[in-house]
Amino acid sequence: MSEKLMKVQRIEHGTVIDHILPGMAFDVLRVLGIPSDKTMSILLNSHSKKGGKKDILKIEDVELTAEEANRVALVSPHATINFIHGGEVVRKFNAEAPRVVRGILTCSNPNCISNQNEPVESEFTRGPDEGHRYVCTYCERDIVDLAKRIRW
Amino acid sequence: MKHVITVHDFSVAEILEVLDRAESMVEIARGRAVSDQLKGKILGCIFYEPSTRTRLSFETAMQRLGGSVIGFAGPEATSVVKGETLADTIRMVSGYADAIVLRHPREGAARLATQFSDKPVLNAGDGAGQHPTQTLLDLFTIRTETGSLQGLNISMVGDLRYGRTVHSLAIALAKLGNTINLVSPEGLEMPGEVVSYLEEAGKFGLACQSPEEIIGDTDILYVTRIQKERFPDQVEYEKVAGLYRVDADLVSRGREDMIIMHPLPRVNEIAPEVDDLPQARYFIQAFNGVPVRMALLSMLLGGS
Numbered sequence: 332m333s334e335k336l337m338k339v340q341r342i343e344h345g346t347v348i349d350h351i352l353p354g355m356a357f358d359v360l361r362v363l364g365i366p367s368d369k370t371m372s373i374l375l376n377s378h379s380k381k382g383g384k385k386d387i388l389k390i391e392d393v394e395l396t397a398e399e400a401n402r403v404a405l406v407s408p409h410a411t412i413n414f415i416h417g418g419e420v421v422r423k424f425n426a427e428a429p430r431v432v433r434g435i436l437t438c439s440n441p442n443c444i445s446n447q448n449e450p451v452e453s454e455f456t457r458g459p460d461e462g463h464r465y466v467c468t469y470c471e472r473d474i475v476d477l478a479k480r481i482r483w
Numbered sequence: 484m485k486h487v488i489t490v491h492d493f494s495v496a497e498i499l500e501v502l503d504r505a506e507s508m509v510e511i512a513r514g515r516a517v518s519d520q521l522k523g524k525i526l527g528c529i530f531y532e533p534s535t536r537t538r539l540s541f542e543t544a545m546q547r548l549g550g551s552v553i554g555f556a557g558p559e560a561t562s563v564v565k566g567e568t569l570a571d572t573i574r575m576v577s578g579y580a581d582a583i584v585l586r587h588p589r590e591g592a593a594r595l596a597t598q599f600s601d602k603p604v605l606n607a608g609d610g611a612g613q614h615p616t617q618t619l620l621d622l623f624t625i626r627t628e629t630g631s632l633q634g635l636n637i638s639m640v641g642d643l644r645y646g647r648t649v650h651s652l653a654i655a656l657a658k659l660g661n662t663i664n665l666v667s668p669e670g671l672e673m674p675g676e677v678v679s680y681l682e683e684a685g686k687f688g689l690a691c692q693s694p695e696e697i698i699g700d701t702d703i704l705y706v707t708r709i710q711k712e713r714f715p716d717q718v719e720y721e722k723v724a725g726l727y728r729v730d731a732d733l734v735s736r737g738r739e740d741m742i743i744m745h746p747l748p749r750v751n752e753i754a755p756e757v758d759d760l761p762q763a764r765y766f767i768q769a770f771n772g773v774p775v776r777m778a779l780l781s782m783l784l785g786g787s
Contacts (some may be wrong), residue, residue: 445595448566472590473676
């Protein structure tokens with residue numbers, strides 16, 4: 332077994348998330364809400380062929396829906412999602428920031444009604460600009476630093 | 484229009500439709516004509532925070548149109564003190580009433596209420612968030628008192644950061660084609676996103692710290708209260724509040740056809756001597772809450 336395979340061992344079935352911003356792999360796990368009993372490999376600060384560093388996350392026997400996978404873009408906008416079957420990549424796509432995010436993030440405004448004891452999920456809509464600006468449906472404020480706002 | 488949550492939900496055409504309807508309500512609002520177009524309808528007024536003008540003018544509006552009012556003016560005597568959620572209170576009141584007026588200390592409360600009510604919800608102020616009926620009555624006042632709603636030079640003075648009425652009013656006025664000047668002490672400036680909107684719309688006049696700098700070129704002086712609690716010490720508050728006091732001397736340096744507005748309550752920011760000057764329109768503005776709210780109730784509840 333080569334040293335390379337030792338570092339990033341391939342999986343038979345599951346999901347590989349590549350090109351995660353360095354240091355963000357644990358935030359990706361949180362935003363996906365993956366149960367802690369799943370077998371996972373996390374590679375931090377790996378050298379990227381494109382230059383610089385990246386994190387890689389391999390989750391065995393978990394196939395995310397495209398909607399779930401796109402949540403990754405909230406904390407790591409240029410990550411790529413690879414679905415693996417029988418050791419082969421059967422689908423690969425770039426995570427795309429969702430237009431609406433429900434329940435995953437909390438509003439950064441402590442006085443927002445969504446942060447009180449009310450029976451509603453938080454809800455944010457992506458702003459019209461290119462950036463990753465999300466606006467709370469309730470208090471209409473922008474939230475910034477999305478990784479810090481992950482509920483799980 | 485199903486609910487009235489933020490003025491940003493209104494197109495320019497819808498704003499003008501409300502103002503036109505309000506104009507047709509003035510005689511009824513003054514008690515010179517009688518209407519029973521909302522006879523048999525009930526308005527639920529749920530106020531979790533203190534209010535004088537907003538609550539009383541909503542109640543007056545409903546009663547002038549022949550309807551009746553239920554509700555509370557503070558949560559003390561309700562199940563809210565037992566921990567009832569806003570969602571449950573709204574579900575219940577929407578069963579009793581035909582429309583709900585809500586004031587609540589948390590931002591976004593009115594938007595949440597729309598999810599639990601099958602009746603129209605009107606936002607009467609949600610924390611530091613929106614207060615759309617105030618914006619609409621301000622626009623109505625500007626139109627009736629100046630005869631125009633565009634091409635005006637409007638100077639907003641005072642606490643532009645926390646004053647909940649000025650943010651949406653500035654945006655609505657810019658959308659209608661007016662230029663906005665911003666006069667506020669350091670630390671109480673208009674939030675960046677509102678200034679950016681005004682700049683992008685090409686409707687940002689100038690920002691300064693003294694009303695004297697812009698008074699000569701102002702059509703409408705919109706004064707807001709500087710809240711004592713925003714200042715760490717009393718001395719600092721009094722120093723700032725003194726600079727922003729509108730008195731007869733300041734008014735004399737403005738144009739004769741300038742008008743002065745204030746959402747009220749005022750504390751010391753407008754001297755009582757100004758009340759008798761022809762420029763003072765803030766009590767007319769407070770009255771205008773009635774026809775504007777009548778118009779909204781009539782439109783939401785199917786009046787004619």
